[in-house]
Amino acid sequence: MKGFTSYLVARLGTSLVTLFGVAVAVFLLVRLLPGDPARVIAGLLATPDEVERIRHQLGFDRPETVQFAIFLGHLAVGDLGVSARTSEPVARELASRLPYTIELALAATVVGSLAGILAGVASATRRRTFWDYVLSLGSLGGISMPVYWSGVLLMIVFAVDLRWFPAAGASQPTSIVLPGVTLAFFSMAFVTRMTRASMLDVLRQDFVRTAYAKGLDGRRVVFRHALQNAFIPIVTVIGLQFGNLLGGAVLTETVFAWPGLGQLLVQSIEARDYPMVQGIILVYATMVIVVNFAVDMLYAYIDPRVRYT
Amino acid sequence: MRFWRGRTRALVSTAASLAALLLLAAACGGGATTGTAPASEATSEASEGGAAGQISPDATLTVAVGVDPDSLDPVQQTTTTVSNIVDSAVETLVTVDQDGKLTPLLAESWDVSPDGLTVTFHLRSGVSFQDGEPFDAQAVKKNFERLLDPNVKVPQRAPFTVIQSVEAPDDSTVVLHLSHTSPALVSALTATTAGILAPDSWTQHGNSYENIVFPVGTGPFAFKEYVKGDHVSFDRYDGYWGEKPYYAHLTFKIVPEAATRETMLLAGQADVIILPPISDLAALEQNPQVKVLVAPSDRTIFIALNTQSPKLKDPRVRQALNYAVDKDSIIKNVLFGAATKLDAPSAPSLFGYCPVSDPYDYDPAKAKELLSEAGVSNLSLKFIAPTGRYVQDFQAAQAIAGNLAAIGVDANPETMDWPTYIATITRPLAQNDLDMHFLGWAPSYLDASQQMVQFEKSQWPPNGLATSFYTNPDVEALVAQADQEVDQQKRADLYCQAMQKIWDDAPWIFLWTQNFPIVYSASVTNVGYLPIEKFVVLHARPAK
Numbered sequence: 001m002k003g004f005t006s007y008l009v010a011r012l013g014t015s016l017v018t019l020f021g022v023a024v025a026v027f028l029l030v031r032l033l034p035g036d037p038a039r040v041i042a043g044l045l046a047t048p049d050e051v052e053r054i055r056h057q058l059g060f061d062r063p064e065t066v067q068f069a070i071f072l073g074h075l076a077v078g079d080l081g082v083s084a085r086t087s088e089p090v091a092r093e094l095a096s097r098l099p100y101t102i103e104l105a106l107a108a109t110v111v112g113s114l115a116g117i118l119a120g121v122a123s124a125t126r127r128r129t130f131w132d133y134v135l136s137l138g139s140l141g142g143i144s145m146p147v148y149w150s151g152v153l154l155m156i157v158f159a160v161d162l163r164w165f166p167a168a169g170a171s172q173p174t175s176i177v178l179p180g181v182t183l184a185f186f187s188m189a190f191v192t193r194m195t196r197a198s199m200l201d202v203l204r205q206d207f208v209r210t211a212y213a214k215g216l217d218g219r220r221v222v223f224r225h226a227l228q229n230a231f232i233p234i235v236t237v238i239g240l241q242f243g244n245l246l247g248g249a250v251l252t253e254t255v256f257a258w259p260g261l262g263q264l265l266v267q268s269i270e271a272r273d274y275p276m277v278q279g280i281i282l283v284y285a286t287m288v289i290v291v292n293f294a295v296d297m298l299y300a301y302i303d304p305r306v307r308y309t
Numbered sequence: 310m311r312f313w314r315g316r317t318r319a320l321v322s323t324a325a326s327l328a329a330l331l332l333l334a335a336a337c338g339g340g341a342t343t344g345t346a347p348a349s350e351a352t353s354e355a356s357e358g359g360a361a362g363q364i365s366p367d368a369t370l371t372v373a374v375g376v377d378p379d380s381l382d383p384v385q386q387t388t389t390t391v392s393n394i395v396d397s398a399v400e401t402l403v404t405v406d407q408d409g410k411l412t413p414l415l416a417e418s419w420d421v422s423p424d425g426l427t428v429t430f431h432l433r434s435g436v437s438f439q440d441g442e443p444f445d446a447q448a449v450k451k452n453f454e455r456l457l458d459p460n461v462k463v464p465q466r467a468p469f470t471v472i473q474s475v476e477a478p479d480d481s482t483v484v485l486h487l488s489h490t491s492p493a494l495v496s497a498l499t500a501t502t503a504g505i506l507a508p509d510s511w512t513q514h515g516n517s518y519e520n521i522v523f524p525v526g527t528g529p530f531a532f533k534e535y536v537k538g539d540h541v542s543f544d545r546y547d548g549y550w551g552e553k554p555y556y557a558h559l560t561f562k563i564v565p566e567a568a569t570r571e572t573m574l575l576a577g578q579a580d581v582i583i584l585p586p587i588s589d590l591a592a593l594e595q596n597p598q599v600k601v602l603v604a605p606s607d608r609t610i611f612i613a614l615n616t617q618s619p620k621l622k623d624p625r626v627r628q629a630l631n632y633a634v635d636k637d638s639i640i641k642n643v644l645f646g647a648a649t650k651l652d653a654p655s656a657p658s659l660f661g662y663c664p665v666s667d668p669y670d671y672d673p674a675k676a677k678e679l680l681s682e683a684g685v686s687n688l689s690l691k692f693i694a695p696t697g698r699y700v701q702d703f704q705a706a707q708a709i710a711g712n713l714a715a716i717g718v719d720a721n722p723e724t725m726d727w728p729t730y731i732a733t734i735t736r737p738l739a740q741n742d743l744d745m746h747f748l749g750w751a752p753s754y755l756d757a758s759q760q761m762v763q764f765e766k767s768q769w770p771p772n773g774l775a776t777s778f779y780t781n782p783d784v785e786a787l788v789a790q791a792d793q794e795v796d797q798q799k800r801a802d803l804y805c806q807a808m809q810k811i812w813d814d815a816p817w818i819f820l821w822t823q824n825f826p827i828v829y830s831a832s833v834t835n836v837g838y839l840p841i842e843k844f845v846v847l848h849a850r851p852a853k
Binding site: 033034035036037039040041042043044045046047048050051053054057085086087088093096097148152155156159160163166167168169170171254255256257258259260263264266267270271272 | 377379380385387388459462463464465466467520522536537538539540562563564565566568569572573575576577578725726727728729731732733735750753771772773774
């Protein structure tokens with residue numbers, strides 16, 4: 001257990017270094033974007049005096065180094081600053097949006113992973129048959145379909161024609177279904193392909209033949225013996241996929257008017273709201289770090305040979 | 310393979326057939342849409358009557374808009390959609406009607422002193438704010454003083470700084486003392502920026518004097534809540550002084566994607582939407598379940614020509630570019646008809662507008678002639694246009710480049726995101742290497758003075774947005790005179806003369822005013838517009 005504790009400490013250390021790196025990068029990147037936040041906020045009709053006053057109120061008239069020192073100082077005590085666009089604390093706004101993004105990301109991950117694993121197993125076990133080709137084609141489609149296309153397609157079918165689910169917004173419990181499925185398509189495709197590859201590898205191994213030779217039921221061999229051994233790369237891809245999924249969530253949230261962080265990120269970049277963009281990217285980075293950590297923890301559960309030292 | 314059988318196989322094939330069905334259903338989606346009527350809402354609302362004057366105990370009207378408010382504080386907001394939302398709860402002294410004419414609202418009448426330095430408003434009596442506070446001259450005075458307070462962030466303060474002091478001699482009279490004559494001030498006071506809030510509310514409901522998050526006004530709907538990124542909602546204010554709204558609740562859904570707004574309307578999740586995908590306008594007009602209102606607006610769309618660029622200094626070259634562009638065809642084929650060709654350097658709804666004598670009809674032969682008269686050949690111009698800011702902006706820019714290529718002018722447009730775009734076009738002349746850029750201008754109120762700022766040297770970037778770097782001493786003299794002229798008829802004549810001169814000098818390629826499409830469910834009626842890109846739903850009611 002001692003080894004595990006020092007592993008945890010080291011892991012936490014690298015996570016903090018990563019977050020610091022992200023903070024520096026995002027601070028610089030938003031300021032490298034051309035465009036003037038004070039002008040965007042003031043609107044086209046504002047006079048130069050008003051624009052200047054707003055710039056001063058936002059603190060963007062100070063040298064970048066001073067702004068950076070203030071940003072880090074505040075960050076150290078957990079203060080993300082005040083939004084340039086809405087004059088409200090960034091942390092408060094993030095707190096109100098985060099649950100929506102987590103709900104969407106979780107729904108998409110769970111649905112996408114389950115469907116992806118099932119499709120991948122089906123594909124691998126019926127290799128080079130009609131169904132294998134159909135599923136491969138389907139997952140290729142999933143990767144290729146942009147969410148603003150597949151999302152609108154789902155809306156037309158399930159909201160306009162069938163009226164089963166709300167088209168957009170987050171006002172009803174069933175509102176999650178369409179954005180969740182849209183985003184799940186995206187991750188399902190990757191999981192299907194990884195499951196298929198990993199299963200094909202495992203199914204070729206001796207212990208699978210032994211299991212069949214023992215006279216075990218086919219389904220038991222596939223799901224208990226083969227799938228469990230194929231799991232590590234699948235879980236890895238689900239973890240890695242999570243970062244992509246957050247990226248996809250930015251579009252999905254915008255298409256479905258889902259009030260999460262992604263929609264806020266788009267608005268904030270359009271308004272050059274530096275403090276808000278910084279806050280959102282830091283939250284995203286934290287989520288990716290946490291998920292990757294969880295995936296590493298899962299390895300030991302899946303494969304008892306894995307040890308953390 | 311052989312060990313894969315039984316239920317799982319059935320499951321997989323079912324899933325696949327479902328997927329196939331889904332694609333099929335999607336393919337015939339359009340046809341099916343027209344078949345299914347939102348019967349439930351139509352009948353239930355019709356049975357409630359819905360004639361003027363009636364009110365519903367609990368019905369909700371849902372409007373889908375594209376912009377998430379940055380602020381609900383009348384003085385801080387800068388976006389038309391946001392001011393449109395705020396207008397539900399907050400009223401101004403004066404407003405405009407559908408034709409853009411000044412109309413009383415919280416003020417019953419007003420008069421301007423002969424020297425033009427004093428404006429007196431006579432306020433409506435018997436009006437109270439949504440929190441019960443009485444509306445009176447003191448409240449107006451406090452609001453105007455807040456509007457002018459430099460400690461408050463007011464991006465659009467400029468037209469009001471002429472107010473030197475505000476006096477409230479009695480409960481129903483407000484007197485504004487001006488530092489110089491400002492004939493357009495009353496018009497400026499129609500802007501939501503000059504909306505009147507209940508002063509006592511400034512320290513309640515989470516508000517502070519500097520930042521209002523919970524606006525309390527005198528309007529027909531009282532603000533209820535704002536859930537960021539999702540909706541802003543209002544409840545009917547039963548103490549409203551005017552005609553009470555039919556709907557008990559009014560909700561603005563925030564839906565950034567145009568296609569999603571359209572889908573929500575078709576799915577019955579929204580009753581009214583603004584700005585659907587412009588390419589779908591024709592289909593929506595054919596759909597009996599919805600009504601399309603294509604409202605005129607005050608937003609002029611143009612290509613600003615850098616009149617100081619050596620290539621464009623000769624007015625004949627700029628005129629040639631105007632003759633070269635086939636505006637009618639572009640409006641029809643690229644903008645799906647959602648625009649009206651310009652016949653003056655301003656929209657028709659502005660005070661001081663007058664149509665010019667020669668509207669630059671499409672004439673490529675004349676364009677070529679003017680170019681050769683000016684001794685210009687092989688003209689190559691640096692051209693930029695935004696994407697998604699105005700209706701079909703970049704697409705229109707490409708079509709225009711095609712027109713220009715036909716007279717031998719090379720001007721291929723480039724695009725960039727909006728903040729970058731504004732930063733690029735507002736570079737001072739010395740650092741500005743653009744020859745032409747695509748832009749829209751909507752004056753903050755319907756007065757030619759707000760359009761003329763595009764043509765004054767004092768407004769050249771970085772001081773203003775006169776991005777064509779145009780200057781003509783005659784125009785500037787006419788405008789300066791008009792901006793001070795108290796006699797409104799003389800004032801209109803002066804602007805009219807200025808407009809004709811500007812037109813002939815051609816600092817822009819004059820294009821069109823952009824229309825503002827509002828689409829609403831056929832089960833709703835009494836949806837209107839103001840010619841300032843605003844929709845009017847406060848007195849909407851179910852159609853019979």
